[in-house]
Amino acid sequence: MAMKIGADSFHQRVEAGLHNSFMRGAVAGAQERLRTRRLDAAEELGNWEEWRALGEQIRQHTLLHLDYYLMQLSENVAKRGGHVFFAQTAEEANQYIREVVIKKNAKKIVKSKSMVTEEIHLNAMLEAAGCEVIETDLGEYILQIDDHDPPSHIVAPALHKNKEQIRDVFRKKLAYDKTEKPEELAAHARKMLRNEYLTADVGITGCNFAIAESGSITLVTNEGNADLVTALPKTQITVMGMERIVPTFEEMEVLVSLLTRSAVGQKLTSYITVLTGPRDEGDVDGPEEFHLVIVDNGRSSILGTEFQPVLQCIRCAACVNVCPVYRHIGGHSYGSIYSEPIGAVLSPLLGGYDDYKELPYASTLCAACTEACPVKIPLHELLLKHRQIIVEREGKAPISEKLAMKAFGLGAASSLLYKLGSKVAPNALQPFTTDERIVKGIGPLKAWTEIREFPAPAKERFRDWFREHRKERERDGNDL
């Protein structure tokens, strides 16, 4: 299955995740920052629930009329001189893209971040066809030059790597001779990649939202890499999941606002780019040729079922950033490019229960994901539905009870800590902590700490911390 990353079992992956302490720290830190930003952004709007209701209604209306809007989209792309290929499977999509690339005699391909091209394993196919494929999103670029290390977070794919590791990779692979300062690392990547954009034959992008009324595609980035990928090479190929579409510019605008706020707490990211067809006559930059590949790959079989709401997803990762399980085991444990909780719902649907039957169990059903979702996907209810199907219809044994218990042990332990969440808790647990980590649990903590160290409750309560942190940020200004 193409979405799969790694051959290890779920259990092995969880073990690896739990023992990678840098990754767990990084994941927890990132979750906190992204979640806080999202909450701030929502609060600033004041009427966030109305925004969510609108987002949900737009997505539901579009899915219910998906055939109509895809028809309109494809007509409008063709009118502007672009080509549209409808791919039922990953293989069909790859085959078409391969043909285009061979016809263009392309040697070098630059790409901007795209989940769907990961899903269909496009890079492997292109490399097998003799092309050099360069990922240009900074996080993806880092992973790629480190011998294709898999991504661990939808929005921040290289989250599991620290800056020293990145420096070492740059030294080994890119003749880098500066320090681990993020500014210097980024400047080096900028320099290396500039040349790649200018000399690439083909640019490949994903698509945040296609716009039916005009045949346009919308790309959302902070780095500006998608703009260079689409402005400079002579051929552009855009790959989209078939559900990533809106009726008009007006709905695109609403969903982009929900996406950027939910993903990174920004009102808008630095670059929102709406591209229509190849370049216009007289234009100097922009592609001469434009291909849009619309991918089903299992999505249509979700339509009309109880899981249909999962197709409302706009890939913001707000659910990932609130998930207590993701926080502890990290993105690699899911064995899929789509991590918890959206991934735990989506991966079994796209990849089948054989490979992903554990994922719906890697959840405490705490519903934080459902509450965070900007388009109101009932994620925890869908996870529960998966469990029912796995046991009742598929007749498959669920995840080993022991591991499930561990997962539930986490839930219980967390809620205990939250209940104890007064200022007493840090003192109550004092005897059991070394270096801010609880090494041996008592009561409900015990089962869990047998396999891992549990982070000590913060000396500051979250509410206190949040208040302090907020003051600090108000002083410093928003930094993203």
Place this chain on the structure above:
Amino acid sequence: MGMIYNRDTFLQTIARQLGREQILSDVHRPNWNYTPQWTVFQGYSQEELLSALEAQCSRIHTDFVATTADALATTLKQVVEQYGGGPIVTWDDQRFSEYGLLPLLEAEWPSENVDVHIWDASAGRKNIEWAEKANVGITFSDMTLAESGTVVLFSDAGKGRSVSFLPRTYIAIIPKSTIVPRMTQAAAFIHKQIEIGRIVPSCINFITGPSNSADIEMNLVVGVHGPVKAAYIIVTDR
């Protein structure tokens, strides 16, 4: 006219899954139950929108400079110098002449040995080389979004995409009259154009400050693939 492949079966599968015949026409957007996007900065005067824009600029690492039409050339020259001077690349846009900037672009700067390249569609890919070597890229803003601090750029033959992406510094000249509350008004404007049969430009950019990334340990780095620095020059009396 482009080609369309494999559409029929693909769309039929969708219709079948949805439990109905394929829908080919007469789909209308419903009246949405909520329209919170229209309430942001509702009823704000142009002056209030300008203050909102200024406040947002500090959050997006963008310098905010207010000036008047008469002083624009002097201000622009100063701002460019602050960022280290030329080479400069600009759009071929009538507004540079309307706002009295041509003497600066065509005489003053060149006489001071500052390289200025005005986008020239007939020169083809040479334009991209200029833009890549430029220290500063200058465009006007076609629409400006107060809430997010965003300039909206509509591409055309004289308005190359590379001017705002490739140079090290990006400067947008923003007539105050182009400021609207948020992306909602820009999207509604574009939607109206499509409804009356106008052709959408091949590239519409919503640019909010310089490029940035937090991909390394969640540390913000300003200046990644696009510009490292950005400044907005607001023309307060136009």
